[in-house]
Amino acid sequence: MAFRNLSKVLLSKQSIGIFKPSCIRTFSEEQKPEEQKPEEKKPEEKKATENPEALKIKDFEAKVKTLENEALKYKDLYIRAIAEQENIRKRLMKEIDNESSYAITKFAKEMLEVGDNLNRALDNTKPEDAKNDPQKSLKDLLEGVSMTRDILKGIYGKFHIIEYCPIGEKFDPNQHEALFVYEDKSKESGSVGQVFTNGFKIKDRILRVAKVGVVKK
Numbered sequence: 001m002a003f004r005n006l007s008k009v010l011l012s013k014q015s016i017g018i019f020k021p022s023c024i025r026t027f028s029e030e031q032k033p034e035e036q037k038p039e040e041k042k043p044e045e046k047k048a049t050e051n052p053e054a055l056k057i058k059d060f061e062a063k064v065k066t067l068e069n070e071a072l073k074y075k076d077l078y079i080r081a082i083a084e085q086e087n088i089r090k091r092l093m094k095e096i097d098n099e100s101s102y103a104i105t106k107f108a109k110e111m112l113e114v115g116d117n118l119n120r121a122l123d124n125t126k127p128e129d130a131k132n133d134p135q136k137s138l139k140d141l142l143e144g145v146s147m148t149r150d151i152l153k154g155i156y157g158k159f160h161i162i163e164y165c166p167i168g169e170k171f172d173p174n175q176h177e178a179l180f181v182y183e184d185k186s187k188e189s190g191s192v193g194q195v196f197t198n199g200f201k202i203k204d205r206i207l208r209v210a211k212v213g214v215v216k217k
Contacts, residue, residue: 110155117148162201166192166210175199177209181216189217 121144125137156163166176169192176192176199187193192212199210 107155107159110158114148114152114155117144117151121145121148160203161207162203163198164201164210165195165198166212167195168192171212171214175206175209176212176214178214179211181214183217184215187215189215191215 121141124144125141153163155161164175166172168187169176170188171178171190171192179196182193184193191214192210193215194213195210196213197208197211200207
């Protein structure tokens with residue numbers, strides 16, 4: 001009877017939290033085992049575990065990508081070089097056209113002085129002056145023409161233009177144009193006996209051949 005009453009007392013104290021046997025443990029109070037996370041594999045370990053064929057494909061794709069980038073780079077450089085060459089070609093063609101069109105500009109400017117002198121010579125020779133004093137008028141005209149010729153020769157010298165008269169020289173078809181042939185016992189056969197227009201050279205290049213008459217036997 002006493003044992004039964006003691007059991008009731010213990011149970012009642014346990015229920016109100018006054019008495020709690022040390023031997024009784026709840027599941028929440030028990031130490032839970034630490035959850036172990038799966039260890040992450042390092043990149044080297046992953047690479048080692050991958051398929052070798054897959055690795056080769058990845059390496060190949062990376063190389064292809066690199067080559068594609070290099071190809072695009074050199075393609076751009078090539079296009080730029082072609083465009084620059086085309087611009088240079090156009091500039092050169094324009095310069096060549098200008099050179100051919102305006103090559104005689106300097107010579108033409110010098111020749112303007114010749115025209116000015118001819119105009120002055122004509123202006124100084126008036127019809128009324130010729131009637132009043134023909135000798136003076138003719139003298140002024142000759143002086144003007146002579147001065148013009150001297151200026152013209154000076155211009156020729158500036159541009160290395162050489163005038164030549166081949167009288168008495170052996171006929172040379174490279175320098176002479178035979179207008180006719182005639183007999184002249186006093187002159188050597190095959191030589192230039194008469195000159196109708198002198199020839200001209202620029203340095204050693206023929207500018208205009210001389211027009212001549214050639215002596216025959």
